[in-house]
Amino acid sequence: xxxxxxxxxxxxxxxxxxxxxxxxxxxxxxxxxxxxxxxxxxxxxxxxxxxxxxxxxxxxxxxxxxxxxxxxxxxxxxxxxxxxxxxxxxxxxxxxxxxxxxxxxxxxxxxxxxxxxxxxxxxxxxxxxxxxxxxxxxxxxxxxxxxxxxxxxxxxxxxxxxxxxxxxxxxxxxxxxxxxxxxxxxxxxxxxxxxxxxxxxxxxxxxxxxxxxxxxxxxxxxxxxxxxxxxxxxxxxxxxxxxxxxxxxxxxxxxxxxxxxxxxxxxxxxxxxxxxxxxxxxxxxxxxxxxxxxxxxxxxxxxxxxxxxxxxxxxxxxxxxxxxxxxxxxxxxxxxxxxxxxxxxxxxxxxxxxxxxxxxxxxxxxxxxxxxxxxxxxxxxxxxxxxxxxxxxxxxxxxxxxxxxxxxxxxxxxxxxxxxxxxxxxxxxxxxxxxxxxxxxxxxxxxxxxxxxxxxxxxxxxxxxxxx
Amino acid sequence: xxxxxxxxxxxxxxxxxxxxxxxxxxxxxxxxxxxxxxxxxxxxxxxxxxxxxxxxxxxxxxxxxxxxxxxxxxxxxxxxxxxxxxx
Numbered sequence: 068x069x070x071x072x073x074x075x076x077x078x079x080x081x082x083x084x085x086x087x088x089x090x091x092x093x094x095x096x097x098x099x100x101x102x103x104x105x106x107x108x109x110x111x112x113x114x115x116x117x118x119x120x121x122x123x124x125x126x127x128x129x130x131x132x133x134x135x136x137x138x139x140x141x142x143x144x145x146x147x148x149x150x151x152x153x154x155x156x157x158x159x160x161x162x163x164x165x166x167x168x169x170x171x172x173x174x175x176x177x178x179x180x181x182x183x184x185x186x187x188x189x190x191x192x193x194x195x196x197x198x199x200x201x202x203x204x205x206x207x208x209x210x211x212x213x214x215x216x217x218x219x220x221x222x223x224x225x226x227x228x229x230x231x232x233x234x235x236x237x238x239x240x241x242x243x244x245x246x247x248x249x250x251x252x253x254x255x256x257x258x259x260x261x262x263x264x265x266x267x268x269x270x271x272x273x274x275x276x277x278x279x280x281x282x283x284x285x286x287x288x289x290x291x292x293x294x295x296x297x298x299x300x301x302x303x304x305x306x307x308x309x310x311x312x313x314x315x316x317x318x319x320x321x322x323x324x325x326x327x328x329x330x331x332x333x334x335x336x337x338x339x340x341x342x343x344x345x346x347x348x349x350x351x352x353x354x355x356x357x358x359x360x361x362x363x364x365x366x367x368x369x370x371x372x373x374x375x376x377x378x379x380x381x382x383x384x385x386x387x388x389x390x391x392x393x394x395x396x397x398x399x400x401x402x403x404x405x406x407x408x409x410x411x412x413x414x415x416x417x418x419x420x421x422x423x424x425x426x427x428x429x430x431x432x433x434x435x436x437x438x439x440x441x442x443x444x445x446x447x448x449x450x451x452x453x454x455x456x457x458x459x460x461x462x463x464x465x466x467x468x469x470x471x472x473x474x475x476x477x478x479x480x481x482x483x484x485x486x487x488x489x490x491x492x493x494x495x496x497x498x499x500x501x502x503x504x505x506x507x508x509x510x511x512x513x514x515x516x517x518x519x520x521x522x523x524x525x526x527x528x529x530x531x532x533x534x535x
Numbered sequence: 536x537x538x539x540x541x542x543x544x545x546x547x548x549x550x551x552x553x554x555x556x557x558x559x560x561x562x563x564x565x566x567x568x569x570x571x572x573x574x575x576x577x578x579x580x581x582x583x584x585x586x587x588x589x590x591x592x593x594x595x596x597x598x599x600x601x602x603x604x605x606x607x608x609x610x611x612x613x614x615x616x617x618x619x620x621x622x
Contacts, residue, residue, distance in 0.1 A: 291597050499579075507557070
C-alpha cells in the first residue's frame with residue numbers, strides 16, 4: 068500500500084534557539100568544554116551533509132550507532148541520500164547477516180562496534196573528523212513518501228517483522244507524541260534515555276523529537292543508576308528522563324539504599340516518561356515522590372509507535388492519542404491513521420469505557436515480554452526442539468518474584484550432553500533475554516497419553532523442583 | 536579449577552540468588568571463567584541487577600563509564616577484587 072503524498076518537508080522543524088544536541092563525550096573535532104558540548108542546528112545540518120557525502124554506495128544502512136548523536140546524524144544522512152535505515156532489534160552479528168540476506172546492498176553504520184558480521188561492509192561513523200562550522204547550510208528536504216526507516220519488532224528470534232516508517236510517518240507521529248509527552252511544548256528539555264535509539268520507544272522520544280520539537284538530544288545512554296544520576300547532574304536543567312520499568316525500579320531502589328549523607332546532590336528532573344512494559348503503580352508513585360516530578364507512562368508497539376498515555380500513579384485508564392483511530396473489536400482493537408501504511412491489529416486486549424479511555428487487560432497467551440522485549444514462547448520452544456542433544460523438553464514462563472522474570476527450561480538431555488552446550492546453542496539463536504534460566508534437568512515430562520503437556524502439570528513440576 | 540576464596544564464595548552465593556541461577560551451584564562458579572557471553576552466559580539485564588545488589592550489600596557503586604567496570608565484570612575473581620578495593 069502506498070501513502071498519500073504531501074510533497075516534501077524539511078529535515079527538521081524544531082525552533083532554532085536551543086541546541087539540537089548535547090555531547091557528553093568528545094567526538095573527533097568536537098571536544099567537550101566543561102561538562103558538555105552544545106551542537107547547534109546549523110552544525111548538525113553540516114554534519115548530516117558531511118556524512119551523507121562520505122557514505123559508501125548502499126541501498127540500506129543498518130544503523131548500529133550507540134552514541135545517540137551519531138545515530139541521529141547517520142539516520143539523517145542516509146535519509147538525505149534517499150536510502151533506507153534499518154533499525155535492528157539487537158546487535159548480534161547473526162542479525163546483521165540475516166538483514167543483509169533480506170535487504171539489498173546493506174552497509175553497517177557503527178561507532179567503533181566490536182561485534183560486526185564479517186560478511187558485511189561496515190563504516191565507522193565515529194572515525195570522521197567533524198566540522199565545527201556553524202554557518203547555516205540549506206536545510207535538506209525529504210519527500211513525504213520516502214521510506215526512511217524499517218524498524219523491527221523485537222522478536223525472540225532473528226526473524227522479526229519489519230515495520231515501514233515513511234518520512235511522513237515519522238513527522239506526523241512525532242507531532243502527536245510531542246502533544247502528549249512534553250510537559251511544556253514551549254520549553255526546551257534535554258531528553259536523557261536509558262533505552263537505545265534503535266528501539267522504537269527510544270527512537271521516538273530521544274531521537275526523533277529532537278528534529279521536530281523543543282527537545283535536545285543527549286548523546287549518552289546511561290545504564291547503571293549512578294550513570295543516570297551523574298549524567299543528569301552534568302546537564303543544565305530542565306531534563307526529562309526516558310526509561311523503562313526495570314531501569315526505573317533499579318534507580319529507585321538504589322536511591323533508597325543510599326544514606327542521605329552520602330548521596331551527591333539531589334537529582335532534579337522535570338519529568339519522566341516510561342514505556343516498554345507495564346509499570347507498577349506503587350513504583351510510579353514512589354518515583355514521583357523521589358524526584359518531585361510527574362511520570363507519564365506510554366503505551367505503544369513497534370508497528371504503530373506510541374498510542375496512549377496515563378499518569379500511572381493516579382490513573383488506571385489510558386488516554387488514546389488523538390490522530391490515531393482505534394477500531395474496537397471483540398477482544399482487542401485495530402489502529403489506523405493517515406500516516407500509517409496499514410491497519411495494525413493490536414496484540415493486547417483493550418476494554419474501552421464510555422469516555423473513550425481504555426483499560427489494558429492482558430495479552431494473548433503465547434506472547435511474552437522480558438525486560439521490554441517482546442517474544443513468542445512458541446518460537447523459543449521451536450529453537451529448543453532444534454537442539455540435537457535434546458530428548459524431550461519444554462520452555463515455560465512461570466510466575467516469579469523477581470525484578471526480571473526469566474524463561475525456565477525443563478529438559479531431558481542425551482547422555483553426555485551438558486546444559487552448558489544447550490545454553491550456548493540457545494544463546495546463538497535467541498536474544499539473550501529469552502535464553503531460559505534456569506535450565507533444569509528432569510527425569511521425564513508429565514505428558515498426557517496423547518503426548519500433550521498440561522500447562523498446570525508442568526508448572527507443578529517446576530514448583531516442586533525449585534522448592535526442593 | 537582454581538579455588539574460591541571465602542569472599543568470592545560469598546559473592547558467588549549473592550550472584551546465584553540475585554540472578555535466578557538455580558541450575559548452578561555457587562561453589563561451581565569458576566573464579567576466573569567469564570561471567571558474560573560464553574561463561575555463565577549473563578547479559579546486560581544481569582549487569583544491572585548485579586550492580587544494584589552490590590550497591591545494597593556492600594555500598595560499592597558501579598558505573599559503566601569507569602575504566603575498571605568492564606574489567607570488574609569479566610569474572611567472579613575480578614568482580615570480587617573490585618568490590619574489595621572500593622569498599
